[in-house]
Amino acid sequence: MKLSELVQIFTAYQGDRCRMDPSLDPEIEQVASLEESVAGALSYVSQPGTMAEWIEKTPAAALILPLNDELIERAQAHGLAWAAVPNPRLAFAQAIAEFYQPYRLPAQVHPTAVIAPGTQLGKDISIGAHVVIPEGCTIGNEVCIHPGVVLYPGVSIGDRTTLHANCVIHERSQVGADCVVQCGAVIGGEGFGFVPVREGWFKMHQSGYVVLEDGVEIGCNSTVDRPAVGTTRIGRNTKVDNQVQIGHDVRIGENGAIAAQGGLAGGARLGNRVILAGQVGVSNRVTIADGVTVTSKSGVHADIVTPGSTMSGFPIISHKLWLRAATLFGRLPEIQKRLSRLEQASKSPE
């Protein structure tokens, strides 16, 4: 594939600010990271800065660059083909999609799968070995269910959704179209509902169910619990990383992202486009406004009401304030010493 063909693909998505030097139009055979690039490969520089020196030494056939004249001139001076685009990382993702096809099971039902008679199965589905689909389930068109997946009764799976190996979908869950549930994830397990009583715990049965709207992805070994009544809902196109815990009765809006090992306690409410970095915790029934970003390891103990804000720490404060306060934490011994010195001075007779 010629570089110019790729630039056409970039342009279709990123607009006509994408450009290249037509006299430098090599054949592109693969994609590779800048650090590990090879002859024939396309690599990318995401932004002007420390990676620039790679331009002189890369064996790559061409580089995707940001719209930055200095970088472009540097490549040009070196005789290296380039494509300059508004969003280099996006262009690289577009390029990968040209060279790489994710693995799909063959479109067949494996003979070792155990499927309840009368199950409604869509067209062109792939069902792997040892999959279990009990009564009352509905499987959409072009669904791909990898080996070892277990569905409980009454589950529906939308068109083109992929369930990876050994994940489990509990009773009554509704998984939308174009979703991905990664290996080992558990959708719709029982919410952690125990009422304290004199003798210990009274179990609150979890009669609700989970809804994953279209385009949702759930990472490996993540867990999404169903509630006692009603629904736990993850909105359209929200992406959830590995080992994330989403408690019963949580509602998450559209186009959000939750990084690995985040935990949302029961009843949390996240708006649209909320981004939680790694290992964030959100307390019971807390509400987070649209477009909020919470930085890693923070603990959201109270509502975040300002849309688009960036918050940090535990308890959460503005990210800007947190950066300053967190630096001073390591200076507490010094602060304490300075304070003692002042006290000493104020006590001493003058």
Place this chain on the structure above:
Amino acid sequence: MKLSELVQIFTAYQGDRCRMDPSLDPEIEQVASLEESVAGALSYVSQPGTMAEWIEKTPAAALILPLNDELIERAQAHGLAWAAVPNPRLAFAQAIAEFYQPYRLPAQVHPTAVIAPGTQLGKDISIGAHVVIPEGCTIGNEVCIHPGVVLYPGVSIGDRTTLHANCVIHERSQVGADCVVQCGAVIGGEGFGFVPVREGWFKMHQSGYVVLEDGVEIGCNSTVDRPAVGTTRIGRNTKVDNQVQIGHDVRIGENGAIAAQGGLAGGARLGNRVILAGQVGVSNRVTIADGVTVTSKSGVHADIVTPGSTMSGFPIISHKLWLRAATLFGRLPEIQKRLSRLEQASKSPE
């Protein structure tokens, strides 16, 4: 089911302070949360406060209320049926149990299950597709083992215990009666035992085993490790949420609760009725007294010796102190500025 029948059920458990207006005794057809209630449903208000305004607008057939005269009068004035009880959340859990039956596999052994000849199987058991039970296991009466569960040799499972899909029970584990192991949990895996030596690590084999006493529940994708020697033990009726890590040689008392993503390092000792909130960590060999509560994201690095205390932070301090200190964290830049101002003033000639 009439509301009055439900009130009888509440009374049986919560005592005769439960009451209602016998002239308002509707037919209850289902349970629903207050926010999503519908005609014919029973919902609940857990305590006087912000939810009270729902009383005027809910389509519910009846509400469970706390023993609060103002709320009762408000419902009464609105002509809305009510049941007032000491513990509304408990009553709601009791009501759910009347309307909802958790899914159980049919009482049969699926033909695709692989069960070692001579395995001791109890009465009325349910064993799902592709379950694996090797030599030396004992399965109690009315046990329910969902599809894809793998047992290692020498495991015993007590009466009425449920093992959910794709969980694994390692060799020699003893799971009591009335336990629940949720999907993807791993009971009895090897403790993380590596002795540092000149060449790297010397593996310490884990010859011990795990005991889950009666009534224990282990959440989805949680892990409970077996020790090098002896036992890792979780006491009667202790409930463990999703994605919790319980290290080798840990001992947990009765009636405790460990919320999602908690981690207990090797040799930790928890008393009875200990509650750990989400994402708590407990260090190696630390002891926690009976009835202690540790709030979310805390790190218990040292013994907690006062029974019934509530502790927070990392390192842990009393929750009351933590609340005040944590608020001041965000004021560190201001504290630093005030300190500098004082230093400046003390240096200036007077």
Place this chain on the structure above:
Amino acid sequence: MKLSELVQIFTAYQGDRCRMDPSLDPEIEQVASLEESVAGALSYVSQPGTMAEWIEKTPAAALILPLNDELIERAQAHGLAWAAVPNPRLAFAQAIAEFYQPYRLPAQVHPTAVIAPGTQLGKDISIGAHVVIPEGCTIGNEVCIHPGVVLYPGVSIGDRTTLHANCVIHERSQVGADCVVQCGAVIGGEGFGFVPVREGWFKMHQSGYVVLEDGVEIGCNSTVDRPAVGTTRIGRNTKVDNQVQIGHDVRIGENGAIAAQGGLAGGARLGNRVILAGQVGVSNRVTIADGVTVTSKSGVHADIVTPGSTMSGFPIISHKLWLRAATLFGRLPEIQKRLSRLEQASKSPE
């Protein structure tokens, strides 16, 4: 087995400083912890200190002791057999290896395993029930694959490696020799790669793969992601505990250890012999030097450049400084009060 035979084994590995009293040479029948020891058992005291009083009351047949004259005399005075060694915990691990053989599947391929025709299978392999091995995989000699394991296409598994029940190995992963992948772990899942675009997220396909070098162990329900391009690599003999998340494009050196619930974001680089304690987080593209230890719950947001250093907190500071600063955190209310008092005093007319 006589104690003297065990001492020979200790000596072979730990050198000739290992010693015992040849006149006290009991038969050892098992190993047990000091707290739960029994007649005929060998137990150990790791270091002089609080455990010493057990010497007088243990029913053990013999104790492993550190090279400490006081402890040895105490045992001798009590007529208790002992073996003194440079590293008692290592000796105990050596002793366990004499008395305990980890469970291995019988060396056969279970008839319910689904293995693609033409798969390259080594000698003396054990493949359990319901294992799935699709096209293009290579299985080394003496490999043991427990029930329910799913491989994706093009995976290679080195000699003597064990894959525990229900783990998943994604396409193109290369697992070395003498590795252990524990139950429910997922190796080579898709990295969390989504580029933000106007309409939400553009998925970056993950065309790379994961390499586990020889002797690597991955804990239960841990996840190791493959990158968009290139490799995620874990170096020789590095040990990873349960529920650890290792992001796409991470590189970890040799002989490291990562305790439970740690999380490494995409592109992190760890040197050799790096130790991360429990619940540590490492940010995107951060580099950690050889021999660094990071204490529990810390957040490594920036490079750690000093080899062999011990770091703590979030943001990380030296462990020594963190200990002092963390203690002062709980004294913030007092610091605030003292500051106010000084301000009051400086304002008051003198």
